[in-house]
Amino acid sequence: MYQDNVKNIEAQPMIKKIITDSGANILSSTILGQKHINVPLSIIIDNNIWLDDNNINIDNFIQAIINTKQKTSTACPSIASWLQAFAGADEIYVVTITSGLSATYDSAIQAANLYKEKYPHVKIEIFDSLSAGPQMRMIAERIAQDLNKNLTFDEVIEDVKQYQQTLQMVFILKDMKNLANNGRINPTIAKLSKLVNLNIIGTVTDAGTFALISKARGMKKCYPKLLQAMIDQGYNGGKVEIDHVNNLSEAQLVASTITSTFPNADISFSLCTALCTFYAENGGILVSFEK
Structure with missing residues (x-):
């Protein structure tokens, strides 16, 4: 019985996640069949915090931007938000908005380092998109395509970095x-x-x-x-x-x-x-x- 239980544990598939911050404009739970998690940034308007997730009403958000007379600002995801997104996965592929305009990439790196200290077997790669929006999404879609081809973790990283150059x-x-x-x-x-x-x-x-x-x-x-x-x-x-x-x-x-x-x-x-x-x-x- 014990040996059967061991076999069942060893046969469990590896859990892989594609994680993007909300600069990628992807709110769906999958990308080409692969599990996806959106980690939202926050926008502060008139001291109200708008979290960039599935619950936001974009029309109301745009109207708030138009109506405000105060300076607005944004905030990158917290380290805790990244750690929550990482939970339960064996292979993690993260795509962030450009580090040239946001601290989001640095936040993700810090979270990855903390996570790997606790779970050293987990593989995490953080891709700095050096862009935003649709370019981030194209990178995430490439990761999903590679996973659907059963590429290894290292093969995915190599291919995606080459793809980014295009x-x-x-x-x-x-x-x-x-x-x-x-x-x-x-x-x-x-x-x-x-x-x-x-x-x-x-x-x-x-x-x-x-x-x-x-x-x-x-x-x-x-x-x-x-x-x-x-x-x-x-x-x-x-x-x-x-x-x-x-x-x-x-x-x-x-x-x-x-x-x-x-x-x-x-x-x-x-x-x-x-x-x-x-x-x-x-x-x-x-x-x-x-x-």
């Missing part, structure tokens, strides 16, 4: 108040663009920070500039994921601009959750792509 993100912003107020961009640029009704086309640098590359008055002029920015950074018709803040119609026009030059492009859409909504603001569009 990804880039560009974006269109209609308002940059929150980015400016939280030190992510120059406040003068944000005020000027709002004053003269300019939309900003930007990208993510190799260091994981945001850089402004072009501007246009009116969205119609943004689409070709966005596509050119993609081409300049190596896009040649590969996979594209577009996240938007209540702006599916213009996200679809971005997609139409891409397919007019690359008709076989594989393009999908997703809504921004609270953190990306906070920074991209109403109408913002984030476009991640494979080079």
